[in-house]
Amino acid sequence: MPLTRKPNPTALHPNPYQHGDEIWEAYNQCLSLEQHEGWNTFAAQLQKDVSEGIMNDLSPRVAARVLGWALRVAPSDEGRNALVREIVGCNDDPELLAGLAHLSMLPTITASDVPPVYNPKGPTPSVSATQSPRIAFQQAAQDLEHLLPKPSITAQDLRQLLLYRDNHSCVFTGAVDLDSARSDNTLIIDLGVRTDTTRVAHIISQSLSENIAGTTPAVCAKFEWAKTAGAIIERFGGFSSRDILSDNVLNSPLNAFTAATAPHEEYDKLDLWLTAVDDGQGGIIPDTYDVQYYWGERLRSSVGIKQRITFKTATVGNTTIPPPHPRLITLHAACAMIAHMSGAAEHLKECFRDTDMISVMTEPNAAYELTRALKTLQLVSPTV
Incomplete structure (x- = not known):
C-alpha cells in the first residue's frame, strides 16, 4: 500500500469473487453483516447472557470488515481458504461471525486474548548498559558462534546476535546502538552518524502456547480448534510458527531485529509495517522491504525512518545468523492493514491506552x- 494512502476504516468493496464460489459466499456474509449498525437488530437470534460481552467488543460493521478485509489481504492462500471455510460454516449466525472476527484478530489484526503481534504496552525491554557486553567486539563475535546451537536462546543472547547481524544499528533509522558506540568508537567514526538507544523488536511478541479466552460458549464449541494463539496463527496465517521458530519460539533471529525505541513502538502498535519489494520480473527481492507508515511519508521522513530496508545474513565461523523470516513479516503487515481498514485499530488503542x-x-x-x-x-x- 503506498505511503501516501492511509488505510483508514473503509467499507468493504462489492463482491469481487465469482458468483457461486465458496469465497463469494463467505464475502457475501461479510457484506450482509456490514449493513447492521448494532447487534440489537439481531435480538431474536441472540441470547443475552452468552452474547453480550463479545457483541459489545466489536460492532457488526467492524466485525464484518475484519473478516472481509482479512479475505482480501490474507497473508497466504492457505490462510484465506481456511478463513473462507470458517465463515461459510457460520451460516450467517451473527454470534458465530462476531466470535470468528474476535478470533481472527489474533493472526490478522492481533487484537485477541493473547495479542502476539500487537504490543502497545511497549517494546521488548532493552538490555541495559550493565548487561551489555563490554568485551572487545572481535571476541564478542567469536562467542556468538556458540549461541545459535543452544537448545534455547535467552533474551541477552538474542540481543547480542541481533546487534552483530544488524551492524549494531536500528534497521529503520540506521542509528548506531548507543551502548555499542560507547564500547567501540569506530562505529561512529564518520561525522554525522547518529546514535540511539536500541532494543530487540520481536515480530511475534507474545506466547504462542497460552490459552484463548473471552469468547462465548457457542463460539468455543464451534471453533474448538482455536485453543491457543499458535493454533490460530497456523489456521489463518497458513503456516506453522513453530516450524519456523523451532524450539527457540520467540527468541529467534527469524522473529526479531534491532530497532530504536520510537520506530519499535510504532511497529508494535501496527502503525509501521513492511511490504516486500517487487524485482520487476514477477518475483521479489529477498529480504528487502518498503517501509509503510500509517502517519504518512512526511512524518516518516521527519523522524528519520528509511523508505526501504534490507535485512542481512551474518556468518560467524560456521554459524549463520539468518534475517527475519518473510512469512512473519508478511503476517505482521496483514495485521496492520486489516486493523486500520476495518476500524479495529481504534478498538485496540482504546483497550490498551x-x-x-x-x-x-x-x-x-x-x-x-x-x-x-x-x-x-x-x-x-x-x-x-
Whole structure:
C-alpha cells in the first residue's frame, strides 16, 4: 500500500469473487453483516447472557470488515481458504461471525486474548548498559558462534546476535546502538552518524502456547480448534510458527531485529509495517522491504525512518545468523492493514491506552475506565 494512502476504516468493496464460489459466499456474509449498525437488530437470534460481552467488543460493521478485509489481504492462500471455510460454516449466525472476527484478530489484526503481534504496552525491554557486553567486539563475535546451537536462546543472547547481524544499528533509522558506540568508537567514526538507544523488536511478541479466552460458549464449541494463539496463527496465517521458530519460539533471529525505541513502538502498535519489494520480473527481492507508515511519508521522513530496508545474513565461523523470516513479516503487515481498514485499530488503542487508575477513580467516568481495564486484563491474561 503506498505511503501516501492511509488505510483508514473503509467499507468493504462489492463482491469481487465469482458468483457461486465458496469465497463469494463467505464475502457475501461479510457484506450482509456490514449493513447492521448494532447487534440489537439481531435480538431474536441472540441470547443475552452468552452474547453480550463479545457483541459489545466489536460492532457488526467492524466485525464484518475484519473478516472481509482479512479475505482480501490474507497473508497466504492457505490462510484465506481456511478463513473462507470458517465463515461459510457460520451460516450467517451473527454470534458465530462476531466470535470468528474476535478470533481472527489474533493472526490478522492481533487484537485477541493473547495479542502476539500487537504490543502497545511497549517494546521488548532493552538490555541495559550493565548487561551489555563490554568485551572487545572481535571476541564478542567469536562467542556468538556458540549461541545459535543452544537448545534455547535467552533474551541477552538474542540481543547480542541481533546487534552483530544488524551492524549494531536500528534497521529503520540506521542509528548506531548507543551502548555499542560507547564500547567501540569506530562505529561512529564518520561525522554525522547518529546514535540511539536500541532494543530487540520481536515480530511475534507474545506466547504462542497460552490459552484463548473471552469468547462465548457457542463460539468455543464451534471453533474448538482455536485453543491457543499458535493454533490460530497456523489456521489463518497458513503456516506453522513453530516450524519456523523451532524450539527457540520467540527468541529467534527469524522473529526479531534491532530497532530504536520510537520506530519499535510504532511497529508494535501496527502503525509501521513492511511490504516486500517487487524485482520487476514477477518475483521479489529477498529480504528487502518498503517501509509503510500509517502517519504518512512526511512524518516518516521527519523522524528519520528509511523508505526501504534490507535485512542481512551474518556468518560467524560456521554459524549463520539468518534475517527475519518473510512469512512473519508478511503476517505482521496483514495485521496492520486489516486493523486500520476495518476500524479495529481504534478498538485496540482504546483497550490498551494508559490510564492512571488511582486518579481516575474519582472521575465521573470511573466505572467505564474500570470496566475497560478489566477487559484489557482479560485480553492479555492466559487462562488455566
